[in-house]
Amino acid sequence: MSDSGDVAVARALTTWFRRHGRVLPWRVRGRSSRRDGYRTLVSELMLQQTQVSRVLAHYEAFVARFPDVRTLAHAREQSVLAAWSGLGYYRRAKHLHGAAKMIHHEHQGRVPCDVASLGRLPGVGAYTAGAVASLAFDRPEAIVDGNVSRVLQRLNGRRESAADAGAWAWAAADALVRSACAVGLSPGDLNEALMELGATVCTPRGPRCGACPVRDRCVARASGSQEDIPLPKPTSPRRRLHCASVVAVDGRGRVLIEQRGPDGLWADMWQAPTLERLDRPPTRSELAEYVLGRAADAGMLRRAGGFEHQTTHRRVRFVVYTARSVPAGDGRVLKSSRALSAIPISNAQRKVLAMAGVG
């Protein structure tokens, strides 16, 4: 695309965004008429691979609980994970916590505004560094996420292979930001407009081309190929996982929970005692052995139900049992059902507890 074309696109997108951009909590500007770096960083970590509608359910409570870098840096990781519960990709919460510590100790508590420093923070890659730098500090940095890549490929009539899409999109985004800056437009506004267009108009399926501010400059639309761009990502089949959980409630209504290991799925999250197998469901005896210490006590387990839970790479089948008089200790602790809201628990395990009438 020519430079003059880029300038026209940048102008049209920026103007459109001012009129049609959604009001989102992390876009609200303070008295400085600029976005807060910390709040922007929090939102960008939450938004990695996660839709706006899902982040809305957690963002405000999170920044209310951890209003600034110092508060988050001094928090316990478990309480950060608890505030992240339900959002998924829990490693991001640990990364954000680590980033706050690094900012507190190495940047005097101020979120850095250059992509080099931002990129050294845990959990901050090329996209997030560019996003914080441009959106919060109006630095002339490009960003490419799924939305931007799709918008730029369609606009230019490209259908890049998965291997080439990244490099091509970054070059195109970079050229566009430079053109915008050259005529005095805000790089932050341009980047946000690109993402907003992808999220609300130039959607993966059923794009609303009639509402697009750059439809007359879109090569894909001219040829009617917008639905064929971008190429679908190669998908690997979901592997199966079988989980059997025991929800044990004592005489005072407290629930027994245990913590998962530090690696793999739902790392460090808490759960009702759960046994996992890749190939087949655990047997009742195996479960009784795991929870009660005696395979012969399988009769004490009462089946409460089951459900299917999906993640990107797994198809998890849960079977839920209830039991009485299960011993605590050995890492297992009793918690009142009211206290569970302050403990890191995945949505899958919330379903397990709900199925047994807890929560």
Next chain:
DNA sequence: AAGTCGGGGCA
């Protein structure tokens, strides 16, 4: 370059 990490919404 490929695998892993959640979870929900939508055609």
Next chain:
DNA sequence: TGCCCAGACTT
């Protein structure tokens, strides 16, 4: 059901 989402990190 399959696909996608304001990606990053490890191997």
